[in-house]
Each structure stands twice: as structure tokens, then as C-alpha cells.
Amino acid sequence: MQIDLKVNGAVHKLEVEPDTPLLWVLREQLGLTGTKFGCGIGACGACTVHLYGTAVRSCILPVAAAAAAEVTTIEGLSHPLQEAWIAEQVPQCGYCQSGQLMAAAALLRAKPEPTDQDIDQSMTNLCRCATYPRIRQGIQRAARALITAAQSPEDQQQSTTGTDMAAPSATDQQ
Numbered sequence: 001m002q003i004d005l006k007v008n009g010a011v012h013k014l015e016v017e018p019d020t021p022l023l024w025v026l027r028e029q030l031g032l033t034g035t036k037f038g039c040g041i042g043a044c045g046a047c048t049v050h051l052y053g054t055a056v057r058s059c060i061l062p063v064a065a066a067a068a069a070e071v072t073t074i075e076g077l078s079h080p081l082q083e084a085w086i087a088e089q090v091p092q093c094g095y096c097q098s099g100q101l102m103a104a105a106a107l108l109r110a111k112p113e114p115t116d117q118d119i120d121q122s123m124t125n126l127c128r129c130a131t132y133p134r135i136r137q138g139i140q141r142a143a144r145a146l147i148t149a150a151q152s153p154e155d156q157q158q159s160t161t162g163t164d165m166a167a168p169s170a171t172d173q174q
């Protein structure tokens, strides 16, 4: 089957079996290896990417289901979370962190001022290094940065809007 897959703003024409997990297409056909394989059964979140800004687990998503969508991977994410992750020294081994960042970006998009309880409930990605307290701090730091930027028109223009690079407009989704 030939499909057009839009990833990080670029359209790729691919010949794939429609039930191939999106994760394998991203990693093996497109070389986007920032998205990781962990469990392969949708349990760990290492493979988290965005479809229209919503977090999905690409190891269990058939590529055909993403064919008409905007896919964003960690390589296409531009978000205050990334600076917050560095400032809070969140990663340990780092393996889970691209998935954590994608999940956190989707959380802040849905809930710009999450409580710690919101974070604990929403962030179901696993981390074997147990970086959960720093993940929480990183999300809170990024949330504060986004709120500060929203209060300053100049900063707001400097693209700290916390959206995916490839986030669609309302008309894109029609």
C-alpha cells in the first residue's frame, strides 16, 4: 500500500503494509530514531508521538491510521519543556525521555496549569530510572514559562507557544 505520511511538517510517500506499527516506519523507513521501542504493547510510553498534538503510542498504532494526520516526533518538537528538562536535570539514562517529553507537551496543551495530581494522573509513561519527581518539576517549570510568555506580547511573538512545530491550523483539520 502506498501512503502519504506527514511527519514534522514533511510529507513522505511510503510503500508499507497498512498494519505496520507507526513506530517502525518512523524509525526504520524515516530514520527518526528519537522515538524509542520499549515494550511494544502500549504500556511504557517510550514510543509516544503526537497525532495533531495528542499523545499516541506509536508501537500499537497501524501506520494506515496516521496516513491522513499530522505526526510530530521528538525531532519536530519545539517546546519550553526541553529547556525545562535541562534546567531541572530530568534525564538519567535518557531512554524514556523523548516519550516523556511528548506526553508532557500533550498534557500542557490540554491543561496549561496542571497540578501535581494532574501530572501524576496524566503521565503514565514509565521510567526505570524513576525520574518522576523531576519530570513533575520540569512540567511545572515549562508551564510557568508558557504562562509568563503568554502575559508578555513580545515573548509571545518569539514562538514559545508550546505547540508542535507541525501543529495544524483549524483549517488543516477540515
Ligand code: FES
Pocket (backbone or CB within 6 Å): 036, 037, 038, 039, 040, 041, 042, 043, 044, 045, 046, 047, 048, 057, 058, 059, 060
Ligand atoms: S514501546 Fe510503545 S508503549 Fe512501550
Ligand code: FES
Pocket (backbone or CB within 6 Å): 091, 092, 093, 094, 095, 096, 097, 126, 127, 128, 129, 130, 131
Ligand atoms: S531516564 Fe532512564 S528510563 Fe527514564
